[in-house]
Amino acid sequence: MSGLEKFYTHARADQPLVCLTASSAPMAQSLAPHVDLLLVGDSLGMVLYGLPSTQEVTLEMMKAHGAAVVRGRDAAGISIPVIVDMPYGTYEASDAQALETARALIEASGADGVKLEGGLRMASRIRAITDAGIAVMGHIGLLPQSAPDEGGYKIKGKTPEGVTRLLEDGRAVQEAGAFSVVIEGTIEEAAAEITQALSIPTIGIGASAACGGQVLVTEDMLGLLHGQKPKFAKEYKTLRNDISKAAQAYAHDVRIGAFPSDAYLYKGSKK
Template sequence: MAPDASDADQRISAGSIRQRKGGVPIVCLTAYTYPVARLLDDHVDLLLVGDSVAMVLHGHKTTLGASLEMMIAHGQAVMRGSAKACVVVDMPAGSYEATPRQAVASARRIVKETGCQAVKLEGGVAVARQIAAIVAAGIPVMGHIGLLPQSVESDGGYKIKGRSEDNVAALFRDADAVEKAGAFSVVIEGTVETVAADLTRHISIPTIGIGASSDCDGQILVIDDMVGLTVDRVPKFVKQYADLRSVISGAAASYAAEVRNRTFPGPGHVFPAATDKNDTLDKA
């Protein structure tokens, strides 16, 4: 599944993302499918195959519904659809927390079966040993601190971080631990704006904000949220740049009406009897 040499030469590497600290903001979006990866690839620096796929495409209530097999399948699709972006695949809950050995085995499987450039895992101090072990195995790691979706059940919901002095101190410890362990960048999610900005200035690796601060070194959103396709809860921090819910609903309504009144398929969508025997399904 690894891309060929020409593909690899074109791709933005994890190392080049690391070098973007303090420079032009890093543009990131999630992607889960081949066509979306193709559409986004020219516009972004990094595509994250996020475990949010469990919610967005599979209908689970939380990201805990993601499995290693699910992440690999979607990672393969995104790698087929992209040629330029740095592709990072989330490590799902249960695939890395137990031991560094488990984390390395899972990360190796993801990279081997998808050809992605890096993996991402959630946590700071608690998973520093796992990050260090994966990096030592030659696999770049993106960290993730602040609000941790994989911990939503134990955390009692999606709670904004950085509201208390103790929590701010813990965030700084997590950021330091992720950097020291060798991560090439770190996502800061759902964190008070000023705290996220301070964290960005505090560490030497790029920070990628989501519900954090414009001072972060880059930004990421879930693609379905960004294009107005999410049908359930949309987080407050999302800016919707399109309204695909209405576009798709309107198109389905038009299609249904034409099928029911027999105006579709029309003459241009069927094959007349007197035609070239070598014709195909491709449009003329």
């Protein structure tokens, strides 16, 4: 059973789908046994590279990280789909551009599909890609790639008109052939209504427990990042503190001459 087939099977079961982001082989190998889908999100530009937004992420970055995650998934021996974000500026101009980018990502990474942001206005892009046999995950609601142009990250669906637009976006993505759709940064009632209206699985992030599944940025989930975090990002660990303590202990051992000790050195006979 392929990763996407397994995803569909789990989506039909009465249990929420579990998704996390990954950007490296070791992380993917560790996460794969516990999730239904790995997303190589363009959030890596911010959480790994320290970029101000996802708009600065390049196609080459997504190719490289996508391939790394696929290798990690394969090393884990787990059949789950790896989906790679299409970067800002690589698909919006035309259907032809979108298809060219999707093909390049799949060819370079070996991933199972791509994700792009936008609803009704991106429906023809999704259709062009799916018609070519490439799986597409949609993304509606708060769109991080557009946030800098909108003056920041703004919650969607706060008005009846806003909910109507979100429903139109969700239906357009579904009708264009997407196998699933991420709903991000909406009021809970809007996400629940969209989930009820669609037949494809909805994956929430800052949306609603009523969605068909949930996704988080793994670095948020692990508590790796410094500074302000989104309201929806629950930290299951605070690894930034563990990393700091480990580095402190290492530095101490080196400075007092305790590391490397004999246990960490190669010994040979003297001639």
